[in-house]
Amino acid sequence: MRFNLKVIGDILGILLLINGGFMALCLPISLYYGEHDWIAITTSSIITLGSGFLLRYITRKKKSKELKKKDGYLIVTAGWIVMSIFGALPYIISGSIPNFSNAFFETISGYTTTGASILTDIESVPNGILFWRSLTQWIGGMGIIVLALAILPFLGIGGMQLFVAEAPGITPDKLQPRIQETAKRLWFLYVGLTLAEAIALYFAGMDPFDAINHSLTTMATGGFSTKNDSLQFVDPLIQYIVIFFMFLAGTSFTLTYFGLKRNFKKVFKNEEFLVYLSFTAVITVIVTVTLLVVNDKPFENSFRDALFQVVSLITTTGFVSADYTSWAPFLSVLFFILLFVGGSAGSTAGGVKVIRHVVLFKNSFLELKRQLHPSAVMPVRISGKAVEQSIVYNVLAFIMIYILVFLVGVTLLSSMNVDFDTAFGAVATSLGNVGPGIGDVGPLNNFAGMPTGGKWLLSALMLLGRLELFTVLMLLSPHFWRKR
Template identity: 85%
Template sequence: MRFNIKVIADLLGIILLINGGFMALCIPVSVYYKESDWLAILIASLITIGSGFLLRLVKRKNQNKELKKKDGYIIVTAGWVVLSLFGALPYVISGAIPSFGNAFFETMSGYTTTGASILTDIEIVPKGILFWRSLTQWIGGMGMIVLALAILPFLGIGGMQLFAAEAPGITPDKLQPRIQETAKRLWFLYVGLTLAEAVALYVAGMGAFDAINHSLTTMATGGFSTTNDSMQLDSPVIQYIVIFFMFLAGTSFTLTYFALKRNFKKVFKNEEFIVYTSFIVVITIVVTVALLFVQDQPLETSFREALFQVVSLVTTTGFVSADYTAWAPFLSVLFFILLFVGGSAGSTAGGVKVIRHVVLFKNSFLELKRQLHPSAVMPVRISGKAMDQGIVYNVLAFIMIYILVFLVGVVLLSAMNVEFDTAFGAVATSLGNVGPGIGEVGPVDNFSAMPMAGKWLLSTLMLLGRLELFTVLMLLSPHFWRKR
């Protein structure tokens, strides 16, 4: 057998069991706020858990537990699709989003931490459903596969294939030699930072329910909010708190771990972190200066609005503190470019990732030197270390395919009679897992008017972006399915 079907089914079953358990956590919220959606959530949870048990029945005592790389790609891709299919049930059963297509879009947007929404009035949605909506982003932030590895090491199944498929491309060094220990430490850190932000927001004056939900979606760099105005608040303190945690969420969790261990040398010698921080600072200054010319407001307000939107888009969180498309055409173009940046590798952020841009630019400049000195050996160096040429080729291939997928997505969406600028914005923000775009899907709009076929297309792009292209596209390759 080319694929270990029993292990694949077993792990998908475990993922559904965990997901159903998370759904059940929303029932007390509904009961507390005396809303009737608790029954819909209970039914959805039981269906999800029951399906998980059925998938686990495929397992046998003497099954082969060996997990190959191909199995890992199938589990991760199928896992995300299955999660979204079952994760849509609370919306549909409760009637919050009656259309399954719309519910699937909202759920895929949640798990992939994109933050694009079809809800036109978020504040009328029952609290239990809103909490589930936030939880989907929090679950997807670190990855359900990594969660399964963190709390279920007793499976006896090698996890590196799953970890590699879940976070492909350039990844930071593991914190511990065992993959389960790495996953546990990442999740403990993730939970700790989420709790810290929730407490900080509550102390700053945000209500308990809103504080918890916004902390869940901030650390996931998801951007779902419990209010129609997102983060357009009158509280500078709350906005600065969110900015700080968005920045942390877009930073490699490995570096945050080292910082907490007071190993600051590793942090400040990391080239990606230096570029990531410097880029945010420079763009924030540019936007602040531009705002001082186009808006009649104090320096602090201009700085805060600029910093908030720059950090939100670079980290692909997608929270909105103002309608940046109404500021100036120059700034609209600049913010559109930010949709392609992405946060750090090893963070919950989506997008191309800063490290890939660094490798691309360094290799491009070195190529000019190689033209003058063709015999010279000039490796790309990151943080002072020579990078394997295979990784450089991987980065170049990723960026080329990313651009190709973006262009194909724009053509397909335009063929559905979507306006040109809206198609550009919708595809860019979906593929980059950002949330708000430009055109009719800008920061104060949503995706409700998008044709249903367009929503399915954008849902696919969200999955491609979340799993960084190769994991999903690998399954479309005839070579993947050949016997070897």
Template identity: 70%
Template sequence: MRFNVPVMANILSVLLIMNGILMLLCIPISLSYNEGDLAGISLASAITLGTGFMMWFSTRKIKDKELKKRDGYLIVTLGWFLMSLFGSLPYILSGAIPNFTNAFFETISGYSTTGASILTDIESVHKGILFWRSLTQWIGGMGIIVLAVAVLPILGIGGMQLFVAEAPGISPDKLQPRIKETAKRLWLIYIGLTGIETVLLWVGGMTFYDAINHALTTMATGGFSTKNASIAYYTSPFIQYVIIVFMFLAGTNFTMTYFIFKGYFKKVFSNEEFKYYVLFCSFNALLVAFTIYFVSDSSFEKSFRDGLFQVVSVVTTTGYVSADYTSWTPFLTVLFFVLMFFGASAGSTAGGVKIVRHVILFKNSVLELKRQIHPSAVIPVRFNKKAITRDITFNILAFIMIYISVFGVGSVAIAATGVDFMTAIGSVATCLGNIGPGLGTVGPVDNFAHLPVVAKWILSFLMLVGRLELFTVLMLFTPYFWRKHS
């Protein structure tokens, strides 16, 4: 057998059961506000749990539990697709988003932590559904697959292959020797930071409901808000600075966050990726702040806050909006478009290319000039004082090339549906990078509702491809992957 189908079905059943249980967390919200979404959410949870348990019971006695790497990649892709498919049920069954295409788009935008939305009036949506919307991003932020890794050993199934497939190429350092312990510690940090941000936002003036929703989507670097105007609704500097700090933390390698909690500050500040991440955000924030200050009548503090907020929001691929950056100047519009191709740290909840890939690519390009002068010299690329293998360098080169190719093909495909040039490139860049707001008619103050059906499905696919860092999904379309191996 090419794939271990029974064990794959067993793992997918666990993911569906988890998804169904998490839907139940929305029921107290629905009961509290009593807006009529209780039946839809309850039925969606029942269908998801029922399907999950049927799959689990039919595969619970499997004997061959060996999980190969190919199985892991297929499970990750199928897992995200099934989660999005069943995750769209609360929208459909409650009537919040009755159209299947729109419901699936909103859901995969949540799980992929993209934040692109088709909702035209968010504040009119029932509170229970909006909480589920935020929860999909929180689940997707760390990865439902990583959560399952902590549970799979109970079933006697190793989870290392899934963790590798979840973050191929440049992956986070393991905090503990066993992947199960790594997953647990990642989630403890994730839950802890979400709780701290909730309290701070609540103290800062948000309602508890809004505070927990924004904390969920901030830590996921997702960007779904309960307000039509996003964070621009809140004029409080305290609230905006709190969100800036937690967006930045969410875009930091969680290994570094773990070191911060342990007091290993020397390890943090000596980490090359972290230093470049801080410098990159700082430089661009100041550039944007000074530009805003000189072209508008805003105070320097307001200019600095808006510049810092939007730069951190785009670089971390959160996608919150405190101001319409496309209305500032053409220079800043282009700058933010370029920032969409960077991303934050590897091992964070952020999407995009990631800072580490850009740094290694730049270093390799500079060293290639030296190699031209001294062709016989062995000059390795170093990162964090360690030599990077040629395999990793080639992997990064391939990733960047494929990323640009997917962006180009995707832009042409979206334009072929009748969408204008600026909207086409903006929507593809933001969905592939899992950011949220784009350019053109899908800018910071707009949404994706008006796009053609075909365009929404293309962008949904790109969100999944971007979230799983290209290779995991795209390799499924190669003949070699499906070929029987000995």
């Protein structure tokens, strides 16, 4: 057999059981607020749990537990799709989003931590369903940690190997024996930071329900909010708390772990983190100065708006504190560029990732030197360590394919009578898992007006971007399906 279908089915069954269990967590919320959505949540949870048990029962007699690379590619992609299909059930059954295309779009936007939404009146949605909406992002963020730690390096996805080398307790030659121990550490960190933010938001004056939901979607760098206006009109202290945790969520979780262990030398010797920190600071200064000149607002207000939106876009969280498309044409272009940056490898952030940009620029400058000294050996170095040439090639291929997918996506979306600006913004923000874009999908708008075909296209782009392109594109290769 080309694929170990029984093991694949068993893992998908486990994912459905986890999914159904998280759905059940929404039931107390619904009952507490006395809303009608408890029936939809209960039904969805039973269907999902039942499907998971059935799948595990069918595949109970496994011949082998060994997974090959082909199995890995199939599990990752199929897992996200299956989770999204079943995750859409609460929306459909409750009538909050009765249309399947819209419900699937909202769900995959959640699991991929994109944050693009088709809901026009979020505050009218029952609290139980809103909590499930936030949980989909939190589940997706937690899944990305495991994906980056265990699966992508195994599949040879460039850039992720650099993260693995930094993971606490892991060495490249002893990845598998330590993987469970490391995953537990990072999960505890993920849960702990989520709770810490929820408590901080509560004491800053946010309603407990809103505090929990926003902490779930902040640490996932997802950006789903329980309010129509996102975080535009909240207390400045709340915005600063969210900024801090957004930045933390966009940082490699292994570095955060080292920081909590007071190993600050490890943190500040990490080149990706230094670039991430410096880039955020420089862009924030540029935006702040521009706002002071153009909008004539108080310094603190301009600085806070600038810092919030810069961090939100770089980390691909997508929360909104102001309509940045109305500030100045120059800033609209700058923020569009930020859609292609992404956070750190090993974080919940989407996008290209800072480490890939560092490798690209370093290799480009070295190429100029190589032209003058063709015989010299000049490896790309990250944090003082030479990067394997195979990883450099993988990173360059990733960025080239990313640009190609972006252009194809814009072309296809434009063919559906979507205007140029909106097509550029929608494709960039979906592929980068950011949320808000430009045009009709700007920070104060949503994706409800997209044609049905466009929503399915953008859903596919969200999945492509979240799973690092190669994981999904590999399944489209005829070579993948050949017997070997």
